[in-house]
Amino acid sequence: MKMKRYVDNDKFIAGMTLKDITEPEQHNMALHACENTNAVIENRKSLAVSLGCALEDLICANQTHSSNVQKVTLTDKGRGADRLDTAIPDTDSLYTLEPNLVLCSFTADCVPVIFYNEAKGLVGVIHSGWQGTVQEITRKVFAHLQQTEQCDPMDFHVQIGSALSQERFEVDQDVYDKFKDIGYADEFMYYNESTRKYHIDNQLTVKKQCELAGISSEQIIIDRTCTYDSPSGFSYRQDKQCGRHLSFIMRKQ
Known part of the structure; x- marks a missing residue:
C-alpha cells in the first residue's frame, strides 16, 4: 500500500494514498474518476486493511467544490x-x-486538509480546490466547529497534504481577482510577465485560513510535494483523465 502516513499514534491515524503505476488504475481511489469501478474498490479495500479496518468503515462525500461541511456518525458508516x-x-x-x-x-492538485482535536476526540477532512479556497471553506469549517462543537482552535492539529505547487498553479486574471478579493492572499501570488499568467500558492492560502480561524501556525504542517511534478502524484492539470489521491483520518478506539 503506497501512502504517506502523516499521523500514526495510539489515538489517530491519518495520511494520503499515492499514485503507483504497478497497481490497478495506478492506485486510483476515486469512483467518480475511474475506468474500472472494481479496481478502485479493491484499492480501497487494501487501504482499509492497512488501517486495520474494513471497507465499510470508510465514509466518502460527493465533492462539489462547495464550502459545505457535514458531521457524520456511525449511522453514516x-x-x-x-x-x-x-x-x-x-x-x-x-x-x-x-x-x-x-x-x-x-x-488531484486540490489541497487536502486533515485535522484532529484531541481534547474533543474530533477528526475531519476538507477538500479545498481553488474554488473552495476562495469560498474560504477551511476558515468556515473551523468557525463552525468552534460554534457548534465548542472546539478551542488552539486544540486543532492540521496537516495540509500535497497539492499543485505555486509554480504549476498558473491562472488568468479572473481567478487572480477571486483570490485578491478574499483580502489576505496577496503575499501568496505573483505575476509572470513572460507568460502573462498569475501563480498562486493555494496551500499557503489555506494555511492562512487556518491561522485566521485561530489555529497556531506551529500546529499546521504542510507537505510541499507537488502533485504535478511528483511521479507519485495524480495531477488533473497534467492529465484530465487522472485518478485521485485519498486523504484520510481515523480516531482509534
Whole structure:
C-alpha cells in the first residue's frame, strides 16, 4: 500500500494514498474518476486493511467544490465506500466525534486538509480546490466547529497534504481577482510577465485560513510535494483523465 502516513499514534491515524503505476488504475481511489469501478474498490479495500479496518468503515462525500461541511456518525458508516449514490451529497468537508470511522477526501492538485482535536476526540477532512479556497471553506469549517462543537482552535492539529505547487498553479486574471478579493492572499501570488499568467500558492492560502480561524501556525504542517511534478502524484492539470489521491483520518478506539 503506497501512502504517506502523516499521523500514526495510539489515538489517530491519518495520511494520503499515492499514485503507483504497478497497481490497478495506478492506485486510483476515486469512483467518480475511474475506468474500472472494481479496481478502485479493491484499492480501497487494501487501504482499509492497512488501517486495520474494513471497507465499510470508510465514509466518502460527493465533492462539489462547495464550502459545505457535514458531521457524520456511525449511522453514516460505509456511505460512498463502494458506490457513488450513497456518498454524502454536495459536501467538501466531513468531521466526526466517533471512533473507527475513516473520513475520506479525494484530490488531484486540490489541497487536502486533515485535522484532529484531541481534547474533543474530533477528526475531519476538507477538500479545498481553488474554488473552495476562495469560498474560504477551511476558515468556515473551523468557525463552525468552534460554534457548534465548542472546539478551542488552539486544540486543532492540521496537516495540509500535497497539492499543485505555486509554480504549476498558473491562472488568468479572473481567478487572480477571486483570490485578491478574499483580502489576505496577496503575499501568496505573483505575476509572470513572460507568460502573462498569475501563480498562486493555494496551500499557503489555506494555511492562512487556518491561522485566521485561530489555529497556531506551529500546529499546521504542510507537505510541499507537488502533485504535478511528483511521479507519485495524480495531477488533473497534467492529465484530465487522472485518478485521485485519498486523504484520510481515523480516531482509534
